[in-house]
Amino acid sequence: MMPRIFRRLLYAPIVLLLLVTMTFFLVRLAPGGPFSNERDLPEEVESALNARFGLDQPLHIQYMRMVGGLLRGDLGPSMKHRDRTVKDIISDHLPPSLLLGTTAILLALWVGITIGIISALRANTLIDYLGMGATVIGISLPAFVFGPLLQLIFSMKLGWLPVAGYGNASQLILPAVTLSLPFAARFARLMRAGMLEILSEDFIRTAHAKGLSEFTIVTRHALRGAILPVISFLGPAIAAITTGSLIVEKIFNIPGLGREFVESALNRDYTLVMGTTLVYGTFIVLCNMLADLSYAALDPRVRDAEEVA
Amino acid sequence: MTGSPEIRLAGALYEGLTTLDPSTLEPRPGIADRWSISEDGKLFTFHIRPSAAWSDGKPIVAADFLHSWQRALTPATGGSYANLLFAIRGAEDYFHGKQTDFSTVGIQAPDTATLKVELTTPCAYFLELTAFPTYAPVRTDHIKEHGLQWTSPEHLVTSGPFMLNQWKPRQHIELIRNPHYWDASFVKLDRVTAMPLDDLNTAYQLFLKRELHWMVSIPQARIDEIKRNPDYYALPFFGTYYYRFNVTKPPFDNRLVRKALSLGTDREEITKHILRSGQTPVASYCPPVAGYKPIEGLLYDRNRARQTLAEAGYGPNGKPFPPVEILYNTSEAHKTVAEAIAAQWRRNLGITASARNVEWKIFLNDMRDLNYQVCRSSWIGDYGDPSTFFDCFRGGDGNNRTGWDNALYNQLAHTSRQESDSTMRYSMFRKMEKILVEDECPILPIYRYVNQGLLAENVNGWYGNIRDLHNLKYIWMED
Numbered sequence: 120m121m122p123r124i125f126r127r128l129l130y131a132p133i134v135l136l137l138l139v140t141m142t143f144f145l146v147r148l149a150p151g152g153p154f155s156n157e158r159d160l161p162e163e164v165e166s167a168l169n170a171r172f173g174l175d176q177p178l179h180i181q182y183m184r185m186v187g188g189l190l191r192g193d194l195g196p197s198m199k200h201r202d203r204t205v206k207d208i209i210s211d212h213l214p215p216s217l218l219l220g221t222t223a224i225l226l227a228l229w230v231g232i233t234i235g236i237i238s239a240l241r242a243n244t245l246i247d248y249l250g251m252g253a254t255v256i257g258i259s260l261p262a263f264v265f266g267p268l269l270q271l272i273f274s275m276k277l278g279w280l281p282v283a284g285y286g287n288a289s290q291l292i293l294p295a296v297t298l299s300l301p302f303a304a305r306f307a308r309l310m311r312a313g314m315l316e317i318l319s320e321d322f323i324r325t326a327h328a329k330g331l332s333e334f335t336i337v338t339r340h341a342l343r344g345a346i347l348p349v350i351s352f353l354g355p356a357i358a359a360i361t362t363g364s365l366i367v368e369k370i371f372n373i374p375g376l377g378r379e380f381v382e383s384a385l386n387r388d389y390t391l392v393m394g395t396t397l398v399y400g401t402f403i404v405l406c407n408m409l410a411d412l413s414y415a416a417l418d419p420r421v422r423d424a425e426e427v428a
Numbered sequence: 429m430t431g432s433p434e435i436r437l438a439g440a441l442y443e444g445l446t447t448l449d450p451s452t453l454e455p456r457p458g459i460a461d462r463w464s465i466s467e468d469g470k471l472f473t474f475h476i477r478p479s480a481a482w483s484d485g486k487p488i489v490a491a492d493f494l495h496s497w498q499r500a501l502t503p504a505t506g507g508s509y510a511n512l513l514f515a516i517r518g519a520e521d522y523f524h525g526k527q528t529d530f531s532t533v534g535i536q537a538p539d540t541a542t543l544k545v546e547l548t549t550p551c552a553y554f555l556e557l558t559a560f561p562t563y564a565p566v567r568t569d570h571i572k573e574h575g576l577q578w579t580s581p582e583h584l585v586t587s588g589p590f591m592l593n594q595w596k597p598r599q600h601i602e603l604i605r606n607p608h609y610w611d612a613s614f615v616k617l618d619r620v621t622a623m624p625l626d627d628l629n630t631a632y633q634l635f636l637k638r639e640l641h642w643m644v645s646i647p648q649a650r651i652d653e654i655k656r657n658p659d660y661y662a663l664p665f666f667g668t669y670y671y672r673f674n675v676t677k678p679p680f681d682n683r684l685v686r687k688a689l690s691l692g693t694d695r696e697e698i699t700k701h702i703l704r705s706g707q708t709p710v711a712s713y714c715p716p717v718a719g720y721k722p723i724e725g726l727l728y729d730r731n732r733a734r735q736t737l738a739e740a741g742y743g744p745n746g747k748p749f750p751p752v753e754i755l756y757n758t759s760e761a762h763k764t765v766a767e768a769i770a771a772q773w774r775r776n777l778g779i780t781a782s783a784r785n786v787e788w789k790i791f792l793n794d795m796r797d798l799n800y801q802v803c804r805s806s807w808i809g810d811y812g813d814p815s816t817f818f819d820c821f822r823g824g825d826g827n828n829r830t831g832w833d834n835a836l837y838n839q840l841a842h843t844s845r846q847e848s849d850s851t852m853r854y855s856m857f858r859k860m861e862k863i864l865v866e867d868e869c870p871i872l873p874i875y876r877y878v879n880q881g882l883l884a885e886n887v888n889g890w891y892g893n894i895r896d897l898h899n900l901k902y903i904w905m906e907d
Contacts, residue, residue: 151789155796156508159826163503163524164510171504201506202579203597211597267629275633282633283625285599369626374598378626387789 123415127408138400139189139393143182146384146392153198153387172198172390185393194394199386205394208379213398215285216368216375220361222295227302227356232349234303235310236337239345242315250307257304266297266370283372294371298364302356306349313345320344347418354410358403432808432896433644435561437622440603440900442564443588445474445493445543446555450902451891453812455555459488459565459587459610460543469550469848470517474543474558481608482567483591490537492565498530499571500562509562512810515551550848553718553813560811564588589615589901598624603900616889616904632882635659641884641905644896648761651705659882662706663892666715667808667877668817669707671754671769674798675870676831679750684740686869689802690726692733692776693769699875702764708876713865714817715876717809717894720854725865725873730776737777751780756804757791765874766804795829805829806877812895814857815844821864821871832870837863 154160154168169175172195173184188195194205238250273293274282284290317323318341326336365377376395383391447458461477480488499505501513501523514520517534521527534546547554557563567578567585574583584592589611590603603620606612623640625631628647632654634640646654654660673680673689680686695709711725734743742749754770756762766783773779786794794800807827809816819825822841823833837860844856865873879896889902 149789151793154506155789155792157792158508159796159829160508161503161510161523161826164506164508167503168506171506196576200597202576204576208597270630270633275636282637282639283627283630370630372599372623372625372627372630374596378598385788 124412127411131404131408134404135397135400139186139397140182142393142396143185144178146387146389147178149387151387153389155387168198172196174389189393189397194397195390197383197388197391199383199388199391205390208391209376209394209398212374212376212379215373216361216364216377219291219294219298219364219367219373219375220357222291223298223364224302224353224357224360226295227299227306227360228349228353230299230303231306232310232346234307235349236314236342236345238307238311239314239318240333240337242311247311251311254304254307257300257307260300262297262300262366263370265300266293266367269293269297270370283370285371285373290371294367294373297370298360298367302360305352305356309348309352310345313348314341317341317345343417347414350410350414350417353413354403354406357406358399361402362399433622433624436644436898437601437603438561438564439588439897440590440620441584441586441588441592442561442566443609444560444564445476445558447899448556448559448897450889450897450899451893453556453893453895453897455559458559460558463555470547472545472547472554474545476541476543477610478541479610480587481610483586483606483608485608486585487540488565488587489540490543491540492567493543493563494535494537495568496565497535497563498533499566499568501533507562509560509810512557512560512562515547515549515554515557517546517548549846552848552850552853553811553815556811556813589899590620593619600624611901615901617900620900635882635884638884641887642890643882646880646882648705654882655705657882659884660880661883661892662878662880663896664708664715664894665808665877665879665896666717666812666894667806668710668713668715669765669804669806669874669877670713671872671874672795672800672803672805672830673870673872674800674802674831676798677801679740679742679752680801682740683868684736685742686872687726687866688733688737688740688777689773689779690865690869690872691729691736692773693872693874694728694772694776695874696728697772698765698768702768703761703875705880706878708878710873710876711865713861713871713873714814714857715809715894717814718812719850720814720857723858723861723866725861726869733776743778749777749779751782752801754781754783754802754804755791755794755800756783756785757788758785762804769874798829798831802872805871808877809895814854815841818844818857818860818864830870832868834863834868837868 154165166175173181196204197208200208234250234254238247241247270282270293273280280293281290323336323341326340362377362380364375365381367373368375368377376398379391380395380399383395443458445458445460446455448454449456459476459480460474463472463474465472476488476490482488497513500507501510501519503523510523514523518527518532522530522533536544538544551557565587570583570585571578577583581592581595586592586606589606589609591606592601593604594600594602601622605615605618609615628645631640631643632647632650635643673686675681690711695711699707699709711727712722714720714722716722737743738746741747752773754766756766763783763785770781770783773781795803807817807820818841820827821832821837822828823838840856840860844853847853847856864871883890886906888904888906890898
């Protein structure tokens with residue numbers, strides 16, 4: 120277990136350095152610069168702006184400066200929103216994304232695991248078909264349909280929840296439900312599959328023979344093994360849910376980082392692209408590491424293999 | 429700052445020497461309560477009103493304008509509207525670095541209440557320019573002191589009817605009444621909240637729940653439903669949607685080809701069946717403004733289009749026409765228009781035409797580098813004079829982007845600047861427009877924009893005007 124952590128921690132900075140380097144060059148390779156606009160920008164203004172942001176320097180100098188800045192924790196000012204620094208933008212917009220993402224992932228886990236277990240226990244009955252049918256809808260219904268549908272029902276017709284906005288708990292419900300839907304559906308399917316596999320194992324049959332209740336068998340014996348597929352999907356899911364919240368953020372006007380991430384690339388806002396990519400990159404590296412570690416903690420086969428190695 | 433939403437907010441936060449009448453858009457006294465103009469029309473003397481004050485209570489003085497305009501004329505400021513100040517003597521040279529001494533620019537503040545501005549040539553619409561945000565004063569001392577932070581609510585000091593109370597990026601901007609504004613007692617709204625909503629569907633729901641009282645654009649997909657809403661408005665707008673031709677490459681280096689395509693475009697089909705929101709089909713470029721009447725342009729005429737294309741040497745008895753590609757920036761609306769026009773050209777002229785989309789920044793690059801055949805474009809006027817439209821197509825102008833350079837057109841643009849008689853000027857503009865859309869056709873006008881939105885019935889003091897300018901100072905809400 121421990122060498123695994125150390126190795127992962129050692130890899131992380133290398134992965135991030137590679138990410139930063141690729142981002143730096145790729146964003147500059149894309150046609151168009153940060154300052155072009157529909158209205159022509161006079162040459163003098165463009166070169167003044169290039170000088171202000173150091174874009175008049177050779178690429179390797181720009182790169183060294185950027186890495187130096189990162190090491191000092193200085194991401195510089197945004198090239199599009201020139202009165203805000205990248206640090207300001209991240210600290211303003213990351214918390215709403217984290218809050219929305221965490222709520223959505225917890226919701227998805229709770230709903231997904233519950234449906235998955237019930238479907239597995241009642242496999243091939245009407246309940247199972249209904250549950251799995253719902254997951255097909257959940258996976259195929261896009262957020263730009265589901266979100267407005269929820270708005271229409273719960274805000275416009277029933278008047279129970281606000282249409283959009285950010286700041287209080289009631290404004291978080293609809294976006295979190297919208298965001299969690301496809302993940303809840305996937306969790307449910309993974310949980311059902313994992314559960315069915317475990318339920319056919321010998322030790323479960325033994326537990327049944329010992330006369331244990333179904334509840335005890337599921338929670339004490341089956342769940343730990345059955346949840347492994349869910350855990351292995353959890354890392355990518357957390358990453359996807361926090362980075363892929365763009366559409367939900369737009370529909371519900373949540374000031375999250377997803378929009379900054381996508382728009383910074385479209386705006387060729389080099390510094391902001393770097394900042395947001397780095398945040399998401401770090402996040403994905405961490406999520407994968409956590410998923411791996413928890414997988415190892417839960418599955419003795421992985422853990423033992425590590426220790427032997 | 430270039431978009432309408434920003435300009436709208438800037439207009440509430442800042443007032444310049446003059447301001448525009450909310451209904452007629454005529455210049456009215458602003459921070460200057462009066463002015464005089466020399467006989468030759470070149471020297472403007474503005475008198476700052478004694479009660480003019482910044483939102484922190486400090487008096488507004490003539491030197492504030494001088495410093496602000498100097499800042500606007502400094503390339504390092506990064507503004508894209510500095511050219512609006514080029515009417516002032518020496519301003520252009522200072523901006524281009526040909527002159528580094530600012531005292532050579534025709535702006536003087538002999539005392540705290542007087543600002544003298546000398547122009548290169550008489551400018552019929554100068555008092556309108558002084559109402560534009562670029563001409564508004566800013567607190568240069570605060571900008572020096574706070575650097576990037578000068579626009580934050582704690583530091584922003586304004587000259588207009590409102591001041592910034594709160595700015596939550598991507599959530600809302602809250603303005604409150606500026607108690608030090610010279611006409612504060614006239615301002616009726618205590619608080620205005622502006623919400624930057626990307627999703628127009630969500631905005632429409634908020635409007636229906638009356639959490640919003642004014643929506644400046646509408647979700648096009650729901651146009652039929654929204655048109656039935658009594659709060660919907662659609663007014664003519666000071667902007668034209670058109671196509672550019674890259675005149676540097678065949679086949680569009682031939683003006684007859686460009687003419688044929690213009691004649692072979694049925695604009696009414698586009699506005700009536702595709703856009704369906706009251707846009708006016710036009711074959712002219714500049715909208716009617718301040719008494720200027722645009723010419724008719726090349727109206728749809730299928731037979732004449734075919735004839736002209738044959739004259740250019742293409743068609744059944746000539747060369748085959750090479751395939752044409754219309755370039756547009758990714759958007760559903762641009763796509764439907766481009767596909768419809770490509771189909772019209774196929775139908776009317778037998779041309780193989782297709783439409784291709786690219787992302788915005790790539791589009792801008794391709795347009796600038798003339799890396800296209802035909803591309804989608806638009807222009808929205810900055811001030812109420814035809815020159816705001818015609819200046820773009822002077823040879824070498826940064827906004828020309830067609831490679832077209834016509835000596836007669838350039839000459840007329842130059843002479844119209846020296847002319848102070850409006851009848852003479854307008855006749856020159858009509859000649860320029862004829863060259864642009866009838867004789868030479870580097871562009872193909874399609875429709876005049878319409879300004880659409882939703883306004884709650886209890887909003888008063890909102891006047892529809894061609895430039896979609898609505899000074900919040902005049903707006904009030906009925907309970």
